[in-house]
Amino acid sequence: xxxxxxxxxxxQFTRCACIAACLACGCGVEEKAGSPPVALPTIQTKxxxxxxxxxxxxxxxxxxxxxPDEVPAHTVRVEAFLMDRTEITQQQxxxxxRDNPSPSHFRGPDRPVEQVSWxxxxxxxxxxxxxxxxxxxxxxxxxxxxxAANGYHLPTEAEWEYACRAGTTTGYSFGADxxxxxxHGWFAENAGKTTQPVARKKPNAxxxxxxxxxxxxxxxxxxxxxxxxKSPAANPRGPDDGERYVLRGxxxxxxxxxxxxxxxxxxxxxxxxxxxxxxxxxFRCVRRPPATAAAQSEKPKAKN
Numbered sequence: 001x002x003x004x005x006x007x008x009x010x011x012q013f014t015r016c017a018c019i020a021a022c023l024a025c026g027c028g029v030e031e032k033a034g035s036p037p038v039a040l041p042t043i044q045t046k047x048x049x050x051x052x053x054x055x056x057x058x059x060x061x062x063x064x065x066x067x068p069d070e071v072p073a074h075t076v077r078v079e080a081f082l083m084d085r086t087e088i089t090q091q092q093x094x095x096x097x098r099d100n101p102s103p104s105h106f107r108g109p110d111r112p113v114e115q116v117s118w119x120x121x122x123x124x125x126x127x128x129x130x131x132x133x134x135x136x137x138x139x140x141x142x143x144x145x146x147x148a149a150n151g152y153h154l155p156t157e158a159e160w161e162y163a164c165r166a167g168t169t170t171g172y173s174f175g176a177d178x179x180x181x182x183x184h185g186w187f188a189e190n191a192g193k194t195t196q197p198v199a200r201k202k203p204n205a206x207x208x209x210x211x212x213x214x215x216x217x218x219x220x221x222x223x224x225x226x227x228x229x230k231s232p233a234a235n236p237r238g239p240d241d242g243e244r245y246v247l248r249g250x251x252x253x254x255x256x257x258x259x260x261x262x263x264x265x266x267x268x269x270x271x272x273x274x275x276x277x278x279x280x281x282x283f284r285c286v287r288r289p290p291a292t293a294a295a296q297s298e299k300p301k302a303k304n
Contacts, residue, residue, distance in 0.1 A: 087112035105279035118269035173204035178256035185213030191252035215282030223266035251280035
């Protein structure tokens with residue numbers, strides 16, 4: 001059984017009381033593993049956040065010969081979605097989470113928010129949806145996600161890895177050499193034992209910043225070390241029940257190995273018996289693109 005009881009979730013969620021025209025660019029093009037880098041369209045939401053329009057496609061998830069919870073490597077297909085270009089910053093978080101506007105240890109408006117539980121991240125998604133006139137995804141009693149809603153939610157683990165890889169099949173979105181990680185992310189060797197302002201390192205080929213390091217990011221999925229062998233091939237969303245949720249991307253205190261595209265971590269949703277530093281956990285949001293955008297088929301232009 002999951003550690004989220006209905007009562008505790010209700011308390012978490014009750015603590016706090018469009019863009020279709022911008023998406024005329026095509027997201028109907030499909031991406032496959034090993035595809036050359038492409039320049040994807042970015043849009044600005046009603047609330048001012050920048051998002052990348054990630055095309056539908058398939059990729060090889062996991063790592064053959066990797067850690068036990070990373071195997072088997074398996075082909076997964078995901079539908080198109082919008083993803084925040086950066087991790088949610090403290091300024092963005094404070095704008096909506098007025099009951100708990102400043103949970104972070106390392107302070108700074110353009111630093112990623114951290115010390116945020118899974119429930120608080122889900123609540124932020126609902127508040128952001130309401131603020132933009134969208135249908136919230138999370139049931140405020142059960143915390144189940146309605147993927148048919150047009151509001152914000154935490155990325156599924158498959159969506160996260162697909163977006164991180166950005167068409168690559170190597171250990172990192174920039175290649176296989178961990179010595180290049182310092183150009184692309186903040187981790188134990190270069191972060192100075194703290195988070196850093198978002199978007200200061202090179203983005204991946206799809207224009208997403210800090211997918212490796214800075215803060216580990218909550219995913220919507222419940223963690224199961226043995227999930228991959230039974231994962232569906234299309235739009236996997238993790239097991240129905242469990243005690244911990246997935247974290248991806250590594251953080252400021254992570255080794256380079258922990259920042260790999262396929263690396264999986266986990267934590268209790270409310271930090272019970274936390275084994276991952278609370279000030280190393282943040283998140284970013286995703287949402288469905290409007291149907292008018294998803295129906296387009298204009299191919300993104302390859303980067304020179």
